[in-house]
Amino acid sequence: MHRFFVPQLYNETMTIEGVDARHISKVLRMQPGAQLQIVSDDGVSALAEISAIDSECVTVHCLEKLAESHEPAVRLILAQGLAKGEKMEFIIQKAVEMGAYSVVPVAMEHSVVRLDGAKAAKKVERWQKIAESAAKQSKRDIIPEVQPVQTMAQMLAANDCATKIIAYECEDKKSLKAALKEAQAKGALTDLLLIIGPEGGISEAELETARAAGAVPVSLGRRILRAETAGLVAISAIFYETGDLGD
Incomplete structure (x- = not known):
């Protein structure tokens, strides 16, 4: 319907x-x-x-x-490093379909795309329309917000979630699953900030900025994922671990 x-x-x-x-x-x-x-x-x-x-x-x-809710128990905010071409549109569309509460486009040091001023506002307007269309198609109860383009520091200040996770390709000690279990044990898995880098990856300075704000670096496995793949893999894993994809 x-x-x-x-x-x-x-x-x-x-x-x-x-x-x-x-x-x-x-x-x-x-x-x-x-x-x-x-x-x-x-x-x-x-x-x-x-x-x-x-x-x-x-x-x-x-x-x-209608009493039935279509929203996940975990309020997940995807902070996505700006990706080039139509990749951002794809990421936003699929993240909304999968249950993301909000998407933040983040201008990172290694982002190929550079957006500011009117150009950034125009892009965000288009991305918001894509989010609305995806919300209708997937029968969401809300239209997730596509926030304005921000720097890493701005994004962290504006999205102070109980749990913050940053996917980092050089992390070899802590898995996403382990980080989620730790957050669950602390009762901190009510809202979650998921940080994903652009094509060029996350810089060491950005990693340290995220760490200082309480973000936990995690590995998404033994293979290097593309910018447009990493966030969607992580969202799927998070909602699977928290029971949103069924028992």
Whole structure:
């Protein structure tokens, strides 16, 4: 069933406007009486029925609230070193599908891509649209935020999670699994910051900055993963270990 995010507080009667209204009327060709799911601005998911429709506005009547949550127990923030080309779009899309709470594009020392000012803002706007589309497709209860492009220090200051993990290719002592078990034992696996480097990797200075902020360096295995692969592998492993992928 199709799901739409409605930027209004929950009410028995709600309106879907703009691009989503045109998609419902012109692409999906839904008619009055058809049912869909809505998620309101205050986080309420509901089954709704279309009562009136045109190309610019769809009015729905909410039939029942949906109790089932599609969100992981762990609030995971992915801090991704800027990757070139369409790789960032791919990473953001898949991270949102998999359950990331937020994505932070990080301008790192070894990033090939350089973004600032208006160019950075325009990219973030596009990435946010990709996140919204992925949230709809995967039936998320929220639209994860793509935060503004930040430096490592800015990102760490703005995202002070209980557990911070940085994937580092030279780490040969601690695995991701071991770090997660330690965090679980401390009861600190409620929110997690996952830091992934760009194509050129994480510099020693950035590693030390992350360490100073409490981030634990971990290995993702014996093979070197690409920038667009590492974060997705780590997210999968984290949600598997925390039971989000099923018993």
